[in-house]
Amino acid sequence: MSEAADAARKSIGARRNPESAEAILGAAEAVLSEAGYSGFSIEAVARRARAGKPTIYRWWPSKAALLLDVYQRQKRVDTPDTENLEEDLVGFLKNLFSHWRETSSGSVFKSLIAEAQSDETAAAALADYARGRRAQTGQMVERAKARGEVAADVDAELVADLVASFAWTHLLTNRLDEDEATIRTAVRYVVRGIALA
Template sequence: MAEEADTARRSIGARRNPDSADAILEAAEAVLVEGGYAGFSIEAVARRARAGKPTIYRWWPSKAALLLEVYQRQKRVDIPDSGSLEEDLVGFLKNLFAHWRDTPSGSVYRSLIAEAQSDETSGAALAGYATGRRTHNSQIVDRAKARGEIADDIDSEVVADLIGSFAWKHLLTNRLDVDEATIRTAVGYVTRGIVTPRR
């Protein structure tokens, strides 16, 4: 036990030690690359980072919480600002699909969503993350309001949910090679509606 304490990285309590936290996150990324989601465990991360499991659980209360932070560190999805709501939403979805398709992030996020269906802690971590992302992504709609492109009473977060549900469906069914024409059609239905105005 004393030997483990000597070799483990030091914790400074509930507040993270930046060096230790970075080492744990880097170890988590390496474990994920080597073993995939199925081979990922807090034990494996602790061994690689030379950190105690209690330290990891103090800063990340669950495996899902740690994986979500790894996912966020890897996520590089540009949010366009073209001056057009439709073009911005299409560009965002194209960037998101490419990121999920071309990096390990897509399979990690898909696995997290699956685990959240049966694990309450994972579900809570995912729900917290999704709420934050919805608020972040709704800035596309907020910019369109500021330009006068859409009405002020449009609920930005509902629009973000509609676009997000299209993305999640393709992620969960592993259909990330969706073409631009399909993306444009979906975005057009959201931005322009599908009901013909009555005369």
């Protein structure tokens, strides 16, 4: 690496230098791919990225925070907009299950959830991620409200939590091969309820 390139990657304080951040995230992906979750460490990432551990910890306060950024960087899950809430949610869950099944992201996310049970920094990072995910999934419900498809007083983020609960349960119990009919039934229960009319 040239001196000019090395200088360009140096830290610029608390604000992330985009080139340095990209190098660190790339190194983190490579370490994760080669060593797996159990072999992943900030030390290994720092060595590979030629970055100081203090720089990494300044931008990512924990291993879990860095892994969640790697997870989000790899995540390619469409949030459909079919103008029908049930179809949007079914499409989202099918895409998510497929992504978790076909990439290493599912096992990484499962490991993060497990670590969050005994590590406060991992739990905080996961809670931050879940807040953002809840808002993003909730947008499908907000669009349905705007169309008059669901009641105006429906809590979009609570619906998002119900959908996430279904997804996380299937991830944690290795049931990502669920057929579309089952996903569709679960979504119907969430959207239409289960009480007799």
